[in-house]
Amino acid sequence: MGFFQKFKDVMTMDINPYNKGLEKTRNEVDTKLNMLSKKHHQIDDAYYDELEEILIMADVGVDTVEELIKRLKKRVKDENIVDVNDLKEVIVDEMLVIYVGTDIISSKININPDGLTVILMVGVNGVGKTTTIGKLANNYTKLGKKVLLIAADTFRAGAKEQLEVWSKRAQCDIYLKDGDPSSVIYDGLKKAIDEKYDMVFIDTAGRLQTKDNLMQELAKMNKVIGNLVPNAPQETLLVIDATTGQNGISQAKNFKDITNITGIVLTKLDGTAKGGIVLAIKKAVNIPVKFIGVGEGIDDMEPFDIEKYIYGLFKDLGE
Numbered sequence: 001m002g003f004f005q006k007f008k009d010v011m012t013m014d015i016n017p018y019n020k021g022l023e024k025t026r027n028e029v030d031t032k033l034n035m036l037s038k039k040h041h042q043i044d045d046a047y048y049d050e051l052e053e054i055l056i057m058a059d060v061g062v063d064t065v066e067e068l069i070k071r072l073k074k075r076v077k078d079e080n081i082v083d084v085n086d087l088k089e090v091i092v093d094e095m096l097v098i099y100v101g102t103d104i105i106s107s108k109i110n111i112n113p114d115g116l117t118v119i120l121m122v123g124v125n126g127v128g129k130t131t132t133i134g135k136l137a138n139n140y141t142k143l144g145k146k147v148l149l150i151a152a153d154t155f156r157a158g159a160k161e162q163l164e165v166w167s168k169r170a171q172c173d174i175y176l177k178d179g180d181p182s183s184v185i186y187d188g189l190k191k192a193i194d195e196k197y198d199m200v201f202i203d204t205a206g207r208l209q210t211k212d213n214l215m216q217e218l219a220k221m222n223k224v225i226g227n228l229v230p231n232a233p234q235e236t237l238l239v240i241d242a243t244t245g246q247n248g249i250s251q252a253k254n255f256k257d258i259t260n261i262t263g264i265v266l267t268k269l270d271g272t273a274k275g276g277i278v279l280a281i282k283k284a285v286n287i288p289v290k291f292i293g294v295g296e297g298i299d300d301m302e303p304f305d306i307e308k309y310i311y312g313l314f315k316d317l318g319e
Helices: 003-010 016-021 023-039 045-057 062-079 084-100 129-142 159-170 181-194 211-228 246-258 277-285 306-318
Strands: 117-122 147-151 173-175 199-203 235-241 263-267 289-293 301-303
Touching (some): 016 023, 016 301, 023 084, 117 129, 129 159, 129 199, 147 159, 147 181, 181 199, 181 211, 246 277
Parallel strands (some): 235 263
16 A cells, blocks of 8 residues: 555544645655646656656655666566556655655654753744744743743844734743843843743844854853753754755754754745755754744744645645
8 A cells, every 4th residue: 555545544643734845845856746647658767767857856855866766767667566546655665765764753842841841942033933933922821821022132123023923812821131142141031930931942043154153152042051951952943944055954954053043934925936955954964944934924834744835735736
């Protein structure tokens, strides 16, 4: 039984956000893959070459595509697959296998069982970091969590005001103060501890600067956080704009070099036909995607689910 049938048989949860968020990519990729199957009557080098081009154009990533083609060729040989239509389901199955691999992948946030959960948000300017914090805060406020936002981006003009707007929309509290970011974090965490908050989201500056300076700044922040809340931050989430494609992968590599990134949030996935970047990032940095932005509304931030993602990306192939 292939992926599509298995998914339909067991998946009862709502997948509409994925269908909507991946529509542009799906319309591009599925259309081309269906045309590819009609164009080629046999599975040969010409078929593989065109398949490779389609997937690379969707930003699946060269390394991921090369591994996929290798796996497809093996399965075609081992299972004696001759019909190009039969290969469509195999492509989807193998993409799922490549993402998961031998790892135990979880998109769930690591919640502190002993008190305050601290989530540090990082990323360059313009990726939607502040908006993402607001949407995540909204998600957890709706779950009944007492949430505090700490405005530690004290450099960008308007950053604190923007985060304050989102705190009101998410119906959560915010800690604001001028000065050194680590000092702001210290005082904000003291408030969170004293007033028994469940979760803290820390906004940080997205300035493009040298790795050494950024590393020192993040190390200082982490030390302050760890001194106040043992084993915190529970998560350091890197926000990446999905529409930037390969540039987003470069950002992931750079941030992984300078701090312990535990998960990735992909914003604006609905605004690109290159939704394959989810697979490319996993292959490039081996950091799980934990949330995806699938729209502009406050509720359009979804916990990442690889099966829903694969189904949302390729569902037209299985219909």
